[in-house]
Amino acid sequence: MADRSCPKCTSALFLQRIEPGMKGYVNRVFECRQCGTEKTFPGRANPGIQTWPRDEVA
Numbered sequence: 234m235a236d237r238s239c240p241k242c243t244s245a246l247f248l249q250r251i252e253p254g255m256k257g258y259v260n261r262v263f264e265c266r267q268c269g270t271e272k273t274f275p276g277r278a279n280p281g282i283q284t285w286p287r288d289e290v291a
C-alpha cells in the first residue's frame with residue numbers, strides 16, 4: 234500500500250512543495266502537520282507521457 238502517512242506518528246501527510254528532480258522527474262515533498270516530518274515522493278513530471286529510454290528508468 235502506497236499510503237502517504239507519517240513514518241513517525243502515522244498522521245496524514247500534506248503536500249508542501251514540488252522540487253525539480255532528474256530529467257523528467259520531480260520530487261513531491263510532503264510534510265506531517267503533527268510532528269513536522271518531511272517525506273519525499275519522487276515521480277514523473279508528466280505521468281501520462283513515456284518518452285524516456287528504458288535504461289533511464291530509475
Ligand SMILES: [Zn+2]
Pocket residue numbers: 239240241242243244265266267268269270
Ligand atoms: Zn508525524
